[in-house]
Amino acid sequence: MDQFRSLFLKLDSNNDGFISVEELHREMEKNGIWCPGEKAQAIVGKYDQNADGRLDYEEFLKYLQDRERKWKINFQLLDKNKCGVLDHEEIIYLFKELGLVISKQNAKKIIQMMDKDSSMTVDWVEFLHHIILNPVEDIGELVSSWKRSMIFDVGESRAMPMEFTQEETCSGVWKKYIVAGGLADAVSRTLTAPIDRLKIQLQIYGSKALSQGVKEIQVGGLRSMWQGNLVNVLKGTPQSTLQYIIYNQMKMHVPGHEDKLSVKQRFGLGCISGAAAHAIFYPLEVLKVRLNLQTAGNYSGILECARLIYQNESATAFYRGFKPSILCMIPYTGVECAVHQSIMSWAKADPANSKDSRLFFFSFVAFASGQIASYPLAVIRTQQQAKAFSMNTKASSALQGLLAIYAKYGIRGFYNGMGTSFVRAVPCALLNCTLSSRFELLLSSNK
Numbered sequence: 001m002d003q004f005r006s007l008f009l010k011l012d013s014n015n016d017g018f019i020s021v022e023e024l025h026r027e028m029e030k031n032g033i034w035c036p037g038e039k040a041q042a043i044v045g046k047y048d049q050n051a052d053g054r055l056d057y058e059e060f061l062k063y064l065q066d067r068e069r070k071w072k073i074n075f076q077l078l079d080k081n082k083c084g085v086l087d088h089e090e091i092i093y094l095f096k097e098l099g100l101v102i103s104k105q106n107a108k109k110i111i112q113m114m115d116k117d118s119s120m121t122v123d124w125v126e127f128l129h130h131i132i133l134n135p136v137e138d139i140g141e142l143v144s145s146w147k148r149s150m151i152f153d154v155g156e157s158r159a160m161p162m163e164f165t166q167e168e169t170c171s172g173v174w175k176k177y178i179v180a181g182g183l184a185d186a187v188s189r190t191l192t193a194p195i196d197r198l199k200i201q202l203q204i205y206g207s208k209a210l211s212q213g214v215k216e217i218q219v220g221g222l223r224s225m226w227q228g229n230l231v232n233v234l235k236g237t238p239q240s241t242l243q244y245i246i247y248n249q250m251k252m253h254v255p256g257h258e259d260k261l262s263v264k265q266r267f268g269l270g271c272i273s274g275a276a277a278h279a280i281f282y283p284l285e286v287l288k289v290r291l292n293l294q295t296a297g298n299y300s301g302i303l304e305c306a307r308l309i310y311q312n313e314s315a316t317a318f319y320r321g322f323k324p325s326i327l328c329m330i331p332y333t334g335v336e337c338a339v340h341q342s343i344m345s346w347a348k349a350d351p352a353n354s355k356d357s358r359l360f361f362f363s364f365v366a367f368a369s370g371q372i373a374s375y376p377l378a379v380i381r382t383q384q385q386a387k388a389f390s391m392n393t394k395a396s397s398a399l400q401g402l403l404a405i406y407a408k409y410g411i412r413g414f415y416n417g418m419g420t421s422f423v424r425a426v427p428c429a430l431l432n433c434t435l436s437s438r439f440e441l442l443l444s445s446n447k
Helices: 002-011 021-030 036-047 057-078 088-097 104-114 124-133 139-150 166-171 174-191 193-220 222-226 229-251 263-293 302-313 315-319 322-348 356-385 398-409 411-415 418-445
Strands: none
Touching: 002 021, 002 057, 021 036, 036 057, 057 124, 057 139, 088 104, 088 139, 104 124, 174 193, 174 229, 174 418, 193 222, 193 229, 193 263, 193 356, 193 418, 229 263, 229 302, 263 302, 263 315, 263 322, 302 315, 356 398, 356 411, 356 418, 398 411
């Protein structure tokens, strides 16, 4: 009971004899718990017997005792060698049982997350304190919460090549991550499709994009806001998967790849893998832009859109805007790969940066760096892909396109729609992170 009393006093930061939702929320956030606000509210709502919106010691003790009964057996199951403590080898074994692979380094980070006396082992009291502040319901959910604290990716999609460990690569477990990520990516792209379409319209129409969007809703209804989403989903995960494969195959031939890659090496690998994958899937990008910009009902589907482009403009139309697009992909993927991996490696080395909010911020910086470095070329690419709307206009080079935008809109024109891209990145990141973890657990349970 002494450890329960000491934990209560620790959580009661204002010493008023009660634990509020805010106090519980703050402590959960310090420990890197996902969605601390919702979980703190749920705990107080369930155990607050007198409905005063906070927990006194007796109410808190009831919660602790329930957690102790629920997790005592689970702790004993995790303690494979029956020595009374958990070490990183048992964490690795737990992941293996669930069909997942984790590196020794990350397993040690999980131990450090719970270890209070710096012994690099976790006894029952330390484990219980972690479970009290991380109110998961079963071992699978616990593992999911640990995995989420190890990585937090942000961006418009999962296009960033993931650097798996040697064990993960050799075991083939990366395929499970790709499938789970693909499902999550499809959901996030679908739910944020109207924002993506608005970004494309801003790149083409500038300040007239909103009025153009209103007209299209009047003609085609709300459904028109999802026009072109199917081709976007079909392009997203296959392109990301190919980029990952190219990135990691090239990485194997880099001298000293067993250690951490340098910033220059990540930049180079990101540029080449991103450009190669983008070149192969580029026709789908053209189809996406055409479907996004055409009035609802002009095309009955993807195949008809492709057929009409081929008949009316020739096969070369599927690579219209390819030069600025490749020039755009090189700084975008190169900068994002280099900055993302460097920032996240630095951030995760400090336990103080384990909060989801901080990891999200660091990852968003990487995404923003890639966007800012490449966005003017992205605007040119989209405009050239949309050339079907001005068939008498001769295709211009990237430089001519940049000069034309500057003449019409000034510097601001180079970044039309970038704010929308940033707005879309936030829900995409949250959806990808949450759903991919759940899909991974689902796939592991059905192996």
